[in-house]
Amino acid sequence: MGPDSTDTIPQNRIPPTTVKFIQDVRERVGTVVVGQDVVVERILIALFTGGHLLLQGVPGLAKTLLVSAISKSIDLGFSRVQFTVDLLPSDILGSEILDQQKNEFRTHKGPIFTNLLLADEINRAAPKVQSALLEAMQERKVTIGNETYSLPAPFLVIATQNPVEQAGTFELPEAQLDRFMLCHRLEYPTIEEEKEVLRRNSTLGVRREDRGAVARTEFDILDNEPVADTEELIKAMEAIQGIHVSDTFIDHVVSLVDRTRNHPCLELGCSPRAGIALIKASRARALIHGRHYVVPEDLYALAEDVVLHRIRLTYEALADGNSAQGILRKMLQSLGATSEIAAPSNGQPA
Numbered sequence: 001m002g003p004d005s006t007d008t009i010p011q012n013r014i015p016p017t018t019v020k021f022i023q024d025v026r027e028r029v030g031t032v033v034v035g036q037d038v039v040v041e042r043i044l045i046a047l048f049t050g051g052h053l054l055l056q057g058v059p060g061l062a063k064t065l066l067v068s069a070i071s072k073s074i075d076l077g078f079s080r081v082q083f084t085v086d087l088l089p090s091d092i093l094g095s096e097i098l099d100q101q102k103n104e105f106r107t108h109k110g111p112i113f114t115n116l117l118l119a120d121e122i123n124r125a126a127p128k129v130q131s132a133l134l135e136a137m138q139e140r141k142v143t144i145g146n147e148t149y150s151l152p153a154p155f156l157v158i159a160t161q162n163p164v165e166q167a168g169t170f171e172l173p174e175a176q177l178d179r180f181m182l183c184h185r186l187e188y189p190t191i192e193e194e195k196e197v198l199r200r201n202s203t204l205g206v207r208r209e210d211r212g213a214v215a216r217t218e219f220d221i222l223d224n225e226p227v228a229d230t231e232e233l234i235k236a237m238e239a240i241q242g243i244h245v246s247d248t249f250i251d252h253v254v255s256l257v258d259r260t261r262n263h264p265c266l267e268l269g270c271s272p273r274a275g276i277a278l279i280k281a282s283r284a285r286a287l288i289h290g291r292h293y294v295v296p297e298d299l300y301a302l303a304e305d306v307v308l309h310r311i312r313l314t315y316e317a318l319a320d321g322n323s324a325q326g327i328l329r330k331m332l333q334s335l336g337a338t339s340e341i342a343a344p345s346n347g348q349p350a
Contacts, residue, residue: 018236022288024227028073032218033062034200035193042184042305043070043158045284048236051181051277052137052157054122054309061186063160065218067118074233075226077152079111080118083125089132096145107144112136115152119159123169130176133157137179154233174268174312181277182302183309236287243283244293252299252335253278259331260307265317266327270310277306303332 022044029040039055043066046053055063064080071078081092094110111117112133122130136142140151159180162169177183189197204216253275261269282298308324317327 017232018239018287019290021228021232021236025070025073028223028227029066029069032069032222033066034196035189036062036066036186039066039184039186040070041285041288042182043067044288045281045302046156046158046182047074047154047233048240048284048287049181049280050154050156050237051280052179053159054177054180054183055158055160055186056163056183057160057186059162061188062218063186064118064120067116067158067160068219069222071116071118072222072224073227075229076115076154076233078116078118079114080120081111082120083122083129085124085126087125087129089129092129093132093136093142094144105145107147107149109144109149112142113149113151115154115156117155117157119157121162122159123161123172125170127170127173130170130172134176134179137176154237174310177309178271178273180309181273182281182305184305240280240283240287242292243286245279245283246293249282249294249296249299250279252296256299256303256307256331256335260311260328263327263331265313265322266311267314268310268312270307274306274310278302281306300332303328 025044026037026040033040042053045051047070055066057063068080081087090110092110092112094108094113096105097108098104099106119133136151136155137157140153140155142149142151157180161172163185188194201218204218204221206213207216207220256278257270257272257275260266260274263269278299281302282294285298285302286292286294304325307328311324311328313322313324313327
């Protein structure tokens with residue numbers, strides 16, 4: 001399987017500011033969120049690669065709190081949109097407004113003109129609203145009236161979704177799902193993590209407000225002072241370009257994507273975006289774990305987040321009790337990954 005994921009990059013291979021950036025952000029998030037280390041890693045991967053992230057999980061797993069903590073840890077523009085059934089595309093993108101004094105239209109830009117957009121409960125919005133995000137997520141542009149406007153750089157959409165509740169929700173179209181680089185499914189905390197959550201919550205106390213008081217929540221203890229700025233994020237994004245990806249690793253990624261298109265149990269396989277996402281995300285994960293090359297572990301760790309939301313089982317496969325996760329795991333096992341994927345010869349990129 002190649003070098004262990006704990007192998008570190010030599011000091012001259014990674015900017016010290018990038019190492020500190022990752023540590024500081026994780027420590028800041030850890031002050032308000034217990035556990036969820038994998039989710040924090042996925043958010044960092046999305047930030048470093050400019051890919052969009054979909055977080056799925058039942059209510060109460062700190063999805064919104066996580067994104068809020070990340071947004072306040074880095075000096076980036078942040079907007080939050082609560083998706084509802086009566087939301088309109090103009091509520092997100094903006095619109096043209098008639099200035100009666102000047103008798104001309106002026107453009108009012110919506111909350112999408114930011115660096116980090118939190119689309120809360122994205123599946124509650126009607127398909128028309130979801131479709132309005134397609135151009136922004138792919139091309140980083142927005143069309144309002146007859147004008148096209150570029151979005152700020154970097155631009156990232158992090159959406160949350162409740163996968164269980166069906167009442168008042170709309171299924172995300174495949175075209176939009178494919179634009180999410182990662183779809184991570186949050187799990188319940190462990191027993192020890194949940195004990196720590198309860199301990200911390202019991203010490204929050206109350207906050208005086210006007211003539212009364214309200215119970216404090218985890219959102220009240222978020223520090224508004226960022227621990228990193230945009231320049232440090234840019235350096236991390238540049239450092240990823242130096243992460244080595246071998247031809248054999250690319251071959252395995254292409255093979256995996258191709259198998260999803262030809263598997264008898266799948267009616268919908270992965271698009272080329274899946275392969276691009278696997279490479280980008282693997283390079284970012286390697287950097288976060290202190291390596292200057294990708295290893296099979298990166299592919300295995302990220303495959304479910306990259307692939308599962310892009311494939312669909314046939315009715316026959318579902319009736320036979322198959323699951324997308326089970327089929328993907330069998331595909332990964334059959335890849336026969338070797339150490340050739342991992343380290344470049346002599347520790348240098350080929």
